[in-house]
Amino acid sequence: MDNSDALAIKTDALTRTFGETTAVDGLSLEIKKGELFGLVGPDGAGKTTTMRLLTAIMEPTSGNAWVAGHSILKEGERIKERIGYMSQRFGLYEDLTVMENIVFYADLYDVPQKERPARIERLLGFSNLTPFKGRLAGKLSGGMKQKLGLACALIHTPEVLFLDEPTNGVDPVSRRDFWRILYDLLKDGITIFVSTAYLDEAERCTRVGLMHRGSILVDDVPARIKGSLGIPMVELWTAGARQAEEIVRGVDGVRSVSIYGDRLHVALERSEVAGRVLGKLKGEGIEVREQRAILPSLEDVFIAMVEGK
């Protein structure tokens, strides 16, 4: 792999089809060591398939990728030794205890016996699972299962960690704790590749790729994606946001509308369209309490890009 010293992951026209469906469509990506890369997209965008290709669980239809310096085509086994992977269901055995799950993964990855006690103690410690080590995994809360899944994925001290929608169905407090752990891992120099459908989480990554129908539409730091796309956005406070949304959607020059409580975020073709939107709402008798230009959130950008397709 070129630049193998600096890159953790490189893909070259990586493609995977299932019959008529192209789940991953000519992906070319470079992810440096030490990055926390977020693959963001709605359900069905191709995130899980990308992850299965990069973890050498599934073969591509065409193209290639290198992970930790090894090709997914020929060196899948070498890759598996050097990565950690947490699938959507955390990969746990519910009828085994917390400790038994960790030992199972330690056996799977041939972690030397003499290194195990210290590693297991550290992993149980950071995941706050020490008091629960005898509990069956099936009896843990969602947040605890997630942390156990992470501990299992880290038992062999991988260089690259793949997390497939790790916070799906996990409560907000556990989610915040989980992200804290990820930042600690990053400080230790691990590269993290995480997929998520939550855009607030994407904003926590060092770099984000927005995926839609198998392709990455943009790939940049979250702030630059938000700032550089030049999509004018306005936020409107209205009474009756649902009714207002329908009206605004029909205005010429509006790219997309999303509702946040009693506020609307409206993406526009040009900033002058804002006047037309306000005029239309007034004409329909809908009061706009306040309006201001806003920087689009990542979610706004994504919705505008997908709807603008």
Ligand SMILES: Nc1ncnc2c1ncn2[C@@H]1O[C@H](COP(=O)(O)OP(=O)(O)OP(=O)(O)O)[C@@H](O)[C@H]1O
């Ligand atoms: N094994 C398979 N056989 C047939 N089609 C598949 C298979 N795996 C994925 N697909 C299709 O490929 C596309 C991408 O799916 P993928 O699961 O990678 O998306 P995703 O972004 O991870 O979504 P989700 O969050 O729902 O898992 C979808 O249209 C899906 O139906």
